Amino acid sequence: MKAQAATNWLRAQLAGWRWIGALAAVAAMAWLALRGLPDGRLHVYFLEVGQGDAMLIQSPDGRQIMVDGGPSPTALLYELGDILPFWDRTLDLVILTHPDGDHITGLIPLLDRYQVVQVLDAAQSEAAAEAAPWRARLAAAGIRRTFAQRGMSLPIGDLTLTVLNPGTRPLKGTTSDDNNNSTVLRLDYGATSLLLTADAEAEAEADMLAAGLLLRADVLKVGHHGSQGATSARFVAAVAPRVAVIQVGAENTFGHPSPEVLKRLAGVQVYRTDQQGRIEVVSDGKRMWVKTAR
Template identity: 40%
Template sequence: MIVLAAGIFFSSRELQRLPDGKLHVYFLDVGQGDGALIVTPSGKQIVIDGGPAEGAMLSELSNHLPFFDRSIDMLVLSHPHLDHLFAFPDILRRYRVGRILMTGEQAALPRYQEFLGLIREQRIPILLADPDKDIDFGDGVTLDIVWPQPDLFGKTSDGNNTSVMLRILTGSGIVFFSGDAEKEEEIAALASGADMRATVLKVAHHGSKTSSETGFLLAVRPSLGIISAGKKNKFGHPNAVILDRFEALGVPLKVTSVEGMIEVRY
């Protein structure tokens, strides 16, 4: 156990008996994609994104959820790209999911259509991302939607720049999830006047050079950046430009391709 900043701890492989009155954020080692599990102080479970086809999302979840627990309170899909949603149909078949937060935008991907079909079949409530509607989990944890605006339902876009950007708020710190947001969306979010500050930033787009502009990072002011990327991936993530940018700002980085699963705890 290593103390990274005030109130924040890191662990590469640690199983906890939960709930334990703390917020646990697991940045899962799913390869070249995103997948995170949040367990709130009272034991509510939120999954943000579902990893790539070659990833290990289900096995990672089983490492951190009790074997007898087949329920997840909320799934969050940042945007409908395979490296963020591939495991979601499998998750819906294995777990009882309470509700799903997403933009509702259209995508022709068969895996996404399979996911939508299971949502309809299981009659799972959908919440459309809306910066005016925070989600209070009732135990000191709030999900604050930063961007985008709630007008994407049924529309088609490139996906990355309509990623759900959100903050997990606690009294001890804030974790910012940015999906695959690129410069265009970062500028739009900044222009909205939203509070961007966070203690921990899940770095957008696996550390791509098209994201994490200096102005955005100065607004967030993180004490730690987390990058989810696969080992020896063909995209060269994380990009050296981004590594240098964080170093210049004095913000340490942890990368799942190097560290494996990364846990932040408050």
């Protein structure tokens, strides 16, 4: 009888454990399902994709905007899979700032994996050889495509996305026309703002300053991965950011970010994807805060 009682007790214990196991599984699934759902806040994720730019913007009402895709489709899909709910396969807007490999490569296979509603492209994608597979897939999928130009303002729920660069006439004869005509975006939510400068260099910065655009922003995505030719002192002074984010690969061969640029950002809280991994900026429209993966 004793042995029987012990067996029953053990069975009851095991059943309990199974029950706890099932509860844990349900909790894990609920957590997975809730992850990436709209929470009434703006989330901007600077993804960890190595040497390149890739940002995911999630609006307070749950719309998703991708800005560039970095150099590695694998890294990008991993990052998105970790942020977005597993059933969510729609991106409301995909923006390619310019067709360089460290911005476009990850975006191309994204067009097959996600349903992309529309694309804001850069004019230089029309002629760039590197963008041929991008153009072909956009055409095959019949995705609506417009070209970024200064003055465009896109209301996305409570957000406003404004194009600051390229200007009405593209810049020519600069150190890199491709970089200097890349799409620069201003993102406003309530009293908070971010400036996403793609690979714009000093010439594009001077052009934006000369045009008298509103540049002041809380968060600056530092231009051209912290290269010395971007983030001029005048531009930093006009933006006057509290936080700067540098998307850069560890031990990259370009020496990005340049120590000179870090000096120009003295007094600004600098975050780097090579050191902190994925960087998330959250805004409730009044305040902003930053979370890092490490």
